[in-house]
Structure formats: C-alpha cells, structure tokens
Amino acid sequence: MSNESKAVAFAMAAILLWSTVATAFKIALQYHSVIGLLAGASLTSVLVLMAILFAQGKLLRAIRSFPSNLLNALLLGSLNPVLYYLVLFEAYRRLPAQVAQPVNYTWAITLALLSVPILKHRLTRRDLWGLLLGYSGVVVISIAGKEVTGSLDYWGLALAIFSTLLWAGFWLLNTKKNxxxxxIGLFHNFLVSLPILGLLIWFVPPPPVQWGLMSITSLVYVGLFEMGITFVFWQMALMRTGNAARLGTLIFLSPLISLFLIHLVLKEPLQLATFLGLALIIAGVISSRKKP
Known part of the structure; x- marks a missing residue:
C-alpha cells in the first residue's frame, strides 16, 4: 500500500470515528454529569496517549520535556480539554445532537475571525462571505431545533457557539506556542487537566453515578475516540500525504455521517432545516478556506 493510500485510510478512520462522537456524547450524558464525563474521559485519554507514545518510543521524551513545557501545558490544557469540553458537553446536554453538532462545526469559520487579532491576518471578502454563510446556517439549524423539541434552549445554543471560539482560540495559540x-503536546495538556478537574470535582461534587456497562463504556469511548486515538490517526494521515488539502475535503463527510447516526441511534427525527443549515455551514467553511 502506497503512502497516499495509507494516508487516505488513516483519514477515513479518523473521520468515521469523529462522526460517532455526537451520538456518544448524548449517550454518555445520560449517565454522567458534565464534569464527571470530562474527568473520566480525560483520564482515559491520558492512558491511551501514554500507550501510544510508549509504542512509538516517545514516552521517555514526553516525560523529560514535561517540566520545561509545564506553563505552556497549563495554559493550553486549561483551555482544552478543561474549558472547551465543559462548555461543549453542557451545550450537548441542553440541545438536540443535530443542532449542537453542526453548530460546533463552525469552528473553522471562527478560526478565520480569531486569526485577525492573534496571527495578525487580514479578513478577506471570502472570509466575510464564509462568516455570513456559516452563521446563517446556525440560524437555520436553530429552527430545526425548535421543530425537534418544541422550543430552543438559547443558552445551549450560545454555549455551542462559544465552544467554537474556544477551540479556534486553542488551535491558534497552540500553533504559536507549541x-x-x-x-506529546496533547499528552501534556491532558495530563495537567487531571488535577484541575480533580479540584473542580472537590469544590463542586457531581451527583453519584450508577455504574454499569453503558455508563463505563460511553465514558471510555469518548476519551478513546474523541480525545485520543482519532487525533493520532489524523496526524498519521497528514504525515503520509502529499496533498493535505485533498485530505481536508474528506472532513466534510463527518457531519453528514454524524447526522444519520444521530437519527439511527438516538432516534432524533431529522429536519430539512438541519440539512439546509449544514449545507450553509459547509459552504461557509469552504469559502473561508479558499485562497483569494
């Protein structure tokens, strides 16, 4: 198998796994509080990343570089996973999955906006057109949310939009600082998140969990596939490809696959407005990615 074929295989594995996480979030939040889910998933992710680094022969380097990277990891780890996933999980707890998932996907559009103050980029007409399309899609998807539940949790919608700012901000800071x-950087971030989450649980104890097969499986699944191994698959794909832009187009399959899983597993009735809104968001993402 050629390197390009391996790259596509790793990319498709990552995309298929990312497509399941919206459904996994909703299932896990039936059994866990937001903070409880994040703490358990983060611990799972640390163990998974440690195993991956050991298999790659990088674990010793990761341990040795941790003290010199501690302050950086505290900053980035407080942002992601701690704050980002607290906000994102709360948005998923409040909203139908078919609303939260596409709205969260607008982070790529938010990235263009935040790159102006952080990276000193200039907003182009394509960027502005992408913002208009993307957030028009959010408005349309909000209509779909009302159709599903009879009302819309606007606080949940605001949190979903805020999560895109957090993720885009993390990505830009990580580019500058790490x-x-x-x-290794991701491992450090999740490692420093554990004592932070432990303190949060100490001061604001979550409700007790009824431990069982589904509660444990859903928690481990989120840590394994949303926060851990899927990121590694995507990195391996990028390392092997000679055309990162082509791989980037494959990511547009993820929200579509995710919607059908939401319907099949969670039994949410899919609304036409959801697909229209998602189409606008994808058009906005494509517009903001293209070079003028």
Missing part, C-alpha cells in the same frame, strides 16, 4: 511533537 513546538513539541503534536501527540
């Missing part, structure tokens, strides 16, 4: 191997 020169480490991406997997």
């Amino acid at each position: 020169n480490l191997d991406p997997i």
Whole structure:
C-alpha cells in the first residue's frame, strides 16, 4: 500500500470515528454529569496517549520535556480539554445532537475571525462571505431545533457557539506556542487537566453515578475516540500525504455521517432545516478556506 493510500485510510478512520462522537456524547450524558464525563474521559485519554507514545518510543521524551513545557501545558490544557469540553458537553446536554453538532462545526469559520487579532491576518471578502454563510446556517439549524423539541434552549445554543471560539482560540495559540511533537503536546495538556478537574470535582461534587456497562463504556469511548486515538490517526494521515488539502475535503463527510447516526441511534427525527443549515455551514467553511 502506497503512502497516499495509507494516508487516505488513516483519514477515513479518523473521520468515521469523529462522526460517532455526537451520538456518544448524548449517550454518555445520560449517565454522567458534565464534569464527571470530562474527568473520566480525560483520564482515559491520558492512558491511551501514554500507550501510544510508549509504542512509538516517545514516552521517555514526553516525560523529560514535561517540566520545561509545564506553563505552556497549563495554559493550553486549561483551555482544552478543561474549558472547551465543559462548555461543549453542557451545550450537548441542553440541545438536540443535530443542532449542537453542526453548530460546533463552525469552528473553522471562527478560526478565520480569531486569526485577525492573534496571527495578525487580514479578513478577506471570502472570509466575510464564509462568516455570513456559516452563521446563517446556525440560524437555520436553530429552527430545526425548535421543530425537534418544541422550543430552543438559547443558552445551549450560545454555549455551542462559544465552544467554537474556544477551540479556534486553542488551535491558534497552540500553533504559536507549541513546538513539541503534536501527540506529546496533547499528552501534556491532558495530563495537567487531571488535577484541575480533580479540584473542580472537590469544590463542586457531581451527583453519584450508577455504574454499569453503558455508563463505563460511553465514558471510555469518548476519551478513546474523541480525545485520543482519532487525533493520532489524523496526524498519521497528514504525515503520509502529499496533498493535505485533498485530505481536508474528506472532513466534510463527518457531519453528514454524524447526522444519520444521530437519527439511527438516538432516534432524533431529522429536519430539512438541519440539512439546509449544514449545507450553509459547509459552504461557509469552504469559502473561508479558499485562497483569494
């Protein structure tokens, strides 16, 4: 198998796994509080990333570089996973999955907006057109949310939009501040998140969990596939491809696959407005990615 074929295989594996996480979030939140889910999933992710680094022969380097990267990891780890996933999980707890998932996908559009103050980029007409299309899609999807539940949790919608700012901000700061191997940097971020989450649980104890097969499986699944191994698959795809832009277009399959899983597993009735809104969001993302 050629390197390009391997790249596509790793990319498709990542996309298929990312397509399941919206459904997994909703299932896991039936059994866990937001903070409880994040703490358990983060611990799972640390163990998974540690195993991956060990298999790659990088674990010792990750441990040795941790003290010098501690302050950076505290900043980035407080942003992601701690704040980002607290906000995102609360949005999923309040909203239908078919609303939260496409809205969260607008982070790529938000990235263009935040790159102006952080990276000193200039907004182009394409960027502005992408913003208009993307957030028009959010408005249309909000209509779909009302159709599903009879009302819309506007606080949940605001949190979903805020999560895109957090993720885009993390991505930009990580680009500026982190020169480490991406997997080592991610491992450090999740490692410092554990004591932070432990303190949050100490001061605001979550309700008790009824432990069982589904509660444990859903928690581990989120940590394994949303926060851990899927990121590694995507990195391996990028390392092997000679055309990162082509791989980037495959990511547009993820929200579509996710919607059908939401319908099949969660039994949410899919609304026409959801697909129209998602189409606007994807058009906005494509517009903001294209070079003038």
